[in-house]
Amino acid sequence: MSLNKLRRVKEGKKIAGVCQGLSEFLGIDASYIRLGFVLLAFLPPIPFFGMVIIYAVLAAVIPEDEGYIDV
Template identity: 45%
Template sequence: MNKKLYRSKQNKTIAGVCGGLAEHLGWDADKLRIGYVVLSVLSAAFPGLLVYLVLWFVIPENPAQV
């Protein structure tokens, strides 16, 4: 398994972070987004917005997708 992690251009709502993670892990993107939001809202120790922004700038956009 030598897949590289990219932000998705096709399956994105804001920046493609959750879509890219879902493609990389083979999960459903909508379920991953819902889980991420629930975890962010319910957990005071998980700074969801900050983590999303960092991932947005760290994970490159997929150059192969149109």
């Protein structure tokens, strides 16, 4: 059993790697996370700029993955 840490990834990212990092942490496809962000951005409870702010905060708070070096 491996413990995944929540990290922003460098490989496979679209903007800042938040959705890709969340998908690896939760074990689901990144497309579902991205679709969820887009849907939440256009639903009435959370305006578009609210989701942009949430994404920016997540990008600032979640540390970036350093990567692994294979020797």
